[in-house]
Amino acid sequence: MLVWLGSAKPRHRRFLLLDRDGVVNVNRPDYVKSLAEVCFYPEALEALGLLERNGIGVILISNQSGINRGLIAWDDFWEMHEGVLGRVEESGGAIQAAFYCPHRPDERCECRKPAPAMIFASCRFAGIDPAQTFFAGDSASDMEAAGNAGCRGVRILRTQTDLSMPEAPGYKTLLDAVVSIYGNSF
Ligand SMILES: [Mg+2]
Ligand SMILES: [Zn+2]
Incomplete structure (x- = not known):
């Protein structure tokens, strides 16, 4: 776990x-694989600004098996990391911490989602209870990881049309999800 x-x-x-x-x-x-390939969702940058302005910290939790598959060079990986942080800050947001799994599935590590280890580690850093915490992701393995950690999964569906998820609420965009989750407390 990085x-x-x-x-x-x-x-x-x-x-x-x-x-x-x-x-x-x-x-x-x-x-x-590189910063040049990072294409931001404008509405997600807006959501990150909204979160920061309302005192809600953001932690990234990401599988990056491309690293150990030999597809992402370490220099490019950290340049991407810095680039994402920088662009989020330009938009008025902030990333407080990031947890990455660099392993391939066949390495059978303990951190790759749907394992809950990265969610647990982030909750320990933040001093928060997983049961009171939302984890927003776009894949089924994200929702599984949320379930395995005992936290609340929120699925971002964007291009998919089926917004009904039996196990987790689904939203078209991150901005929709953020407004729905925190709207009352903004
Ligand atoms: Mg994803
Ligand atoms: Zn791992």
Whole structure:
């Protein structure tokens, strides 16, 4: 598990956990391999600004098996990480921490989602209870990871039309999800 912490201690009291590819930026079937391939969803950047302005910290939790598949170079990976942080900040948002799994499925690591390890680690850093925490992702394995961690899964469906998910509420965009989850407390 790769861990990046923006500060030694959490700056917020409330946090939203987010998958990255397919939630903050457009995912690619051949992996998002460099900063040049990171295409942000404008509405997601807006959502991240809204969260920061309302005192809700954001933590990224992302499988990045492209690293150990040999498809993503380490320099490119960290440049992407810095680039995402920078662009989010330009939009008025902030990422407080990021947890990445670099492993391939066949390595049978403990961190790759749907395992709950990265969610647990992020909740320990943030000092929050998984049961009171939302994890927003775009894939079934994200919802499984949320279930395995005992936290609340929120599925971002974007191009899919079926918004009814038996196990987790589904939203078309991250902005829709954020407004729905926190709207009353903004
Ligand atoms: Mg994803
Ligand atoms: Zn792993």
